[in-house]
Amino acid sequence: MDVDVLVVGAGPAGLMLACELGLAGVRTVVVEQQVQRPGFCRGFNLNARSLELLDRRGIADRFLAAGPTVPTMTFSGLRRPLDLSAMDTDHPYVLGIAQTRVEELLQERANELGVPVWWGHQLIDLHQDVDTVTATVDTPTGQARIAAAYLVGCDGGRSTVRKLAGIAFPGTAASRYTLLGDVALADPTALPFGPTITEHGSVFVIPRPGYVRLITAEPEPPSDRDAPVTLAYLQTVVDQAVGRHVPLTEPRWLTRFSNAARQAERYIAGRVILAGDAAHIHPPAGAVGVNVAIDDAMNLGWKLAGAVHGWAPATLLATYHSERHPAGAQVLRNTRAQALLGKPDDRFAPLRDLFTEVAELPAVNKHLAELVTAVSTRYPMHNDSDQAHPWLGRLTPNLQLTNGVASTSVAQLLDAGRAVLLDLADQPALRATAAAWQPRLTIHTARCPEQPELHALLIRPDGHTAWITPSTGDQIASLHHALETWLGTPTTGGTVDVL
Numbered sequence: 001m002d003v004d005v006l007v008v009g010a011g012p013a014g015l016m017l018a019c020e021l022g023l024a025g026v027r028t029v030v031v032e033q034q035v036q037r038p039g040f041c042r043g044f045n046l047n048a049r050s051l052e053l054l055d056r057r058g059i060a061d062r063f064l065a066a067g068p069t070v071p072t073m074t075f076s077g078l079r080r081p082l083d084l085s086a087m088d089t090d091h092p093y094v095l096g097i098a099q100t101r102v103e104e105l106l107q108e109r110a111n112e113l114g115v116p117v118w119w120g121h122q123l124i125d126l127h128q129d130v131d132t133v134t135a136t137v138d139t140p141t142g143q144a145r146i147a148a149a150y151l152v153g154c155d156g157g158r159s160t161v162r163k164l165a166g167i168a169f170p171g172t173a174a175s176r177y178t179l180l181g182d183v184a185l186a187d188p189t190a191l192p193f194g195p196t197i198t199e200h201g202s203v204f205v206i207p208r209p210g211y212v213r214l215i216t217a218e219p220e221p222p223s224d225r226d227a228p229v230t231l232a233y234l235q236t237v238v239d240q241a242v243g244r245h246v247p248l249t250e251p252r253w254l255t256r257f258s259n260a261a262r263q264a265e266r267y268i269a270g271r272v273i274l275a276g277d278a279a280h281i282h283p284p285a286g287a288v289g290v291n292v293a294i295d296d297a298m299n300l301g302w303k304l305a306g307a308v309h310g311w312a313p314a315t316l317l318a319t320y321h322s323e324r325h326p327a328g329a330q331v332l333r334n335t336r337a338q339a340l341l342g343k344p345d346d347r348f349a350p351l352r353d354l355f356t357e358v359a360e361l362p363a364v365n366k367h368l369a370e371l372v373t374a375v376s377t378r379y380p381m382h383n384d385s386d387q388a389h390p391w392l393g394r395l396t397p398n399l400q401l402t403n404g405v406a407s408t409s410v411a412q413l414l415d416a417g418r419a420v421l422l423d424l425a426d427q428p429a430l431r432a433t434a435a436a437w438q439p440r441l442t443i444h445t446a447r448c449p450e451q452p453e454l455h456a457l458l459i460r461p462d463g464h465t466a467w468i469t470p471s472t473g474d475q476i477a478s479l480h481h482a483l484e485t486w487l488g489t490p491t492t493g494g495t496v497d498v499l
């Protein structure tokens with residue numbers, strides 16, 4: 001085996017996964033077909049969920065230093081933005097940060113953790129058998145074969161890995177196309193920022209440092225969606241939409257995107273796994289693609305590490321599909337709903353008015369904000385019941401903890417990428433049970449003044465609550481079961497190494 005995991009694609013999904021695998025000591029290589037990161041930038045934001053996840057690895061500050069935060073976000077079709085300050089999160093805002101900067105920071109971190117990115121390496125074929133995946137890769141010095149225990153396709157919406165693995169990609173085909181131009185306006189006052197709507201069409205102008213991003217509907221679906229968008233063509237469409245000539249210059253990036261929505265039928269096919277856009281594509285409403293890619297990678301990383309290191313129970317890796325496939329389906333549902341609601345069609349105006357009114361109800365605003373930013377993500381748990389604690393399956397809140405000598409927080413305890421048993425009521429018997437799972441588990445005894453009634457929690461490496469002291473029954477047996485479910489069979493005995 002040349003590596004434990006071969007990651008294909010150095011976008012947000014591949015790089016975040018590289019960080020997670022590097023942290024877990026998994027021998028990983030990322031191959032990227034481009035020779036360097038391109039000059040254009042697709043996305044420009046990170047949402048609350050991404051920042052929460054990055055916080056649980058101690059690196060959110062690197063990202064927060066890179067841009068401004070905004071406490072509102074657009075929900076396509078609503079006449080007023082959603083108020084994010086109502087969300088249950090440490091980060092009730094959107095961070096304005098270029099996707100290219102996100103990628104640079106993730107690559108920096110992956111390199112710090114010993115994971116290299118091999119630029120100019122394109123996967124062209126793969127073959128898997130019972131215990132190996134062999135990839136054929138075009139490299140700057142010729143073709144190479146790389147053998148790995150697992151291969152993860154983080155290679156974007158047109159994923160070669162997905163196709164080679166024979167994974168179906170059902171969904172709805174594109175019916176509308178949108179043109180995007182990163183350009184300069186010869187006369188900067190010719191179009192205002194935001195929407196310009198006329199009887200002929202509309203153009204949306206987003207200010208960017210040194211240029212503007214123009215977005216306008218393509219009048220007819222193109223006969224070849226891969227045909228390059230030229231400045232002359234964009235010029236014609238923009239002029240038609242605004243009903244006058246608005247000279248455009250200095251094209252940086254001209255492209256088109258569609259409203260297609262598709263999702264891989266399986267996220268795992270033997271030793272081949274998909275993450276990010278390779279697993280799901282959706283209309284760009286809400287600007288969430290980078291964030292979902294990071295989310296997929298954070299869910300997958302520790303499970304894959306467990307499989308590579310040999311401690312993962314047989315069922316663990318499969319939970320990547322059973323947890324992230326429904327999360328992806330939810331993204332498709334809400335982005336498609338936004339695309340419909342935001343359709344530039346006057347017949348939809350009464351719907352927009354009605355939804356705008358309803359979304360102003362505080363509970364609806366909060367629900368929508370937590371839905372589109374994935375703050376309300378909850379995974380089904382082995383110990384679910386009608387009486388389950390509301391935190392079960394959700395990201396554990398970033399509780400502040402003290403043991404009289406030092407203070408810490410849930411996010412800090414998760415920095416190492418290991419599961420955490422939080423003993424908040426000084427229970428030696430619980431600690432002794434959990435000790436057998438060290439070093440996969442950090443055991444921490446402390447008090448949590450903000451949650452005095454809480455006795456103990458098991459937190460998965462990705463920050464989700466896996467177990468909370470049950471109010472009835474045998475606590476030790478139920479903790480034992482939770483530990484086996486998420487961390488496999490115990491290592492032998494051992495003393496309790498309390499942080």
Ligand SMILES: Cc1cc2nc3c(=O)[nH]c(=O)nc-3n(C[C@H](O)[C@H](O)[C@H](O)COP(=O)(O)OP(=O)(O)OC[C@H]3O[C@@H](n4cnc5c(N)ncnc54)[C@H](O)[C@@H]3O)c2cc1C
Pocket residue numbers: 008009010011012013014031032033034042043044045099121122123124154155156157159160161180257275276277278284286287288289290291292293
């Ligand atoms: C116009 C536009 C605006 C957007 N704005 C936002 C936004 O504001 N916020 C947001 O969150 N999302 C936004 N998105 C979505 C976001 O850009 C994507 O969802 C995100 O990049 C997905 O990350 P990924 O890592 O899964 O895939 P990608 O970023 O597509 O990365 C895949 C990588 O794999 C490489 N690759 C492909 N095939 C191979 C191969 N065979 N061998 C080796 N390497 C390969 C590619 O070169 C690429 O670098 C936007 C998208 C578009 C098109």
